[in-house]
Amino acid sequence: QVQLVESGGGLVQAGGSLRLSCVASGSIFSINAWNWYRQAPGLQRELVAGITHDNDTHYLEPVKGRFTISRDNSKNTLSLQMNSLKPEDTAVYYCNADLMTRRSYCYSDYWGQGTQVTVSS
Numbered sequence: 001q002v003q004l005v006e007s008g009g010g011l012v013q014a015g016g017s018l019r020l021s022c023v024a025s026g027s028i029f030s031i032n033a034w035n036w037y038r039q040a041p042g043l044q045r046e047l048v049a050g051i052t053h054d055n056d057t058h059y060l061e062p063v064k065g066r067f068t069i070s071r072d073n074s075k076n077t078l079s080l081q082m083n084s085l086k087p088e089d090t091a092v093y094y095c096n097a098d099l100m101t102r103r104s105y106c107y108s109d110y111w112g113q114g115t116q117v118t119v120s121s
Contacts (some may be wrong), residue, residue, distance in 0.1 A: 001103075002026035002110050006095050009115030016119070017083045022095030022112055024076040032098040032107050034071055034078040038091035038117075048093070049080060063086070085119045091116050 008020040024031065033052045039045040049059045049069040057069055068081040095112035099116055 002028060002099070002101060004095050004097060004110055004112035006093070006112040007103040009039065009093065009117045011118045011120065012085055013120050014086055016080070016085050018085065018117060020080040020082065020093055020095075020115060020117075022078040022097075024078075024097055024099070024110070026079040027102045028076060029100045029102045029104075031073070032100070034069070034098075036069060036078070036080045037096055038089075038092070039095045039114075040091040043091075045094070051078075082117070085117075087119045087121050089117060090119050091117060 006022045035050040036048045051057045051069045066084045071081045092114040094114045097110050
């Protein structure tokens, strides 16, 4: 019943900006935390940024000062503003939510389908 849908990926030149969005829908009771992950070809998936229920944030060191994670609880939406993009940021970006459905008593991880971000030199 729960679905996460990402948007905002694309092709940009180095130094450019993109804003990713993720919308969660379905039988959601509460969202404990949101995260953005990314996976480049041939590399391990890594945590890029996260935000907790009390709005605490954390970032992967290489993106600090360039990326900003935010959420809109009323709309069950997660965003990632990416500025000063570098070719090293090229990857598939995945939205992740730690949430509880109306039919469960525990939090579980849900994932979006991923959106491609490509940064040219």
